[in-house]
Amino acid sequence: MSTIEFSKAQKDGLVIKLQRYFETELDQDLGQFDADFLLDFFAKEMGAVFYNQGLYDAQAILNDKVADISDAIYEIEKPIDI
Template sequence: MVGKIKSYFADELDQEIGGFEAEFLIEFFARELGPYFYNRGIFDAQQVFNEKIDEAGYIIHELEKPEAY
């Protein structure tokens, strides 16, 4: 990651930064943005889980046998 950040600064911003500065930038982004992306991942996983539970409910319903009265 350090190399990618250094390359980005050099290529896109025409600035040179050292590895130490790049590591601090990584730590800053992880601290500030990490919780957002983590929570988004949890939300997305919950959506997929709920969809699969719904599918399982339909499959189980299809397995039911009609009752004789």
């Protein structure tokens, strides 16, 4: 898997969320550099877990839709008298 990369706007928004979390939940100031570094750490070390879970969720949805299509095809089958 390639590395997880964010656009500048996404990264800026995520850094702000990390800083806000540290401030409100941990009563700690997290500087821009530290938040950026922490985000990179999470993406590198844990990103694959979230990515894979997203794939599993998408696959489950796809399987459900394929099952729905199979059911719909079965419903429109014409009877055959042989």
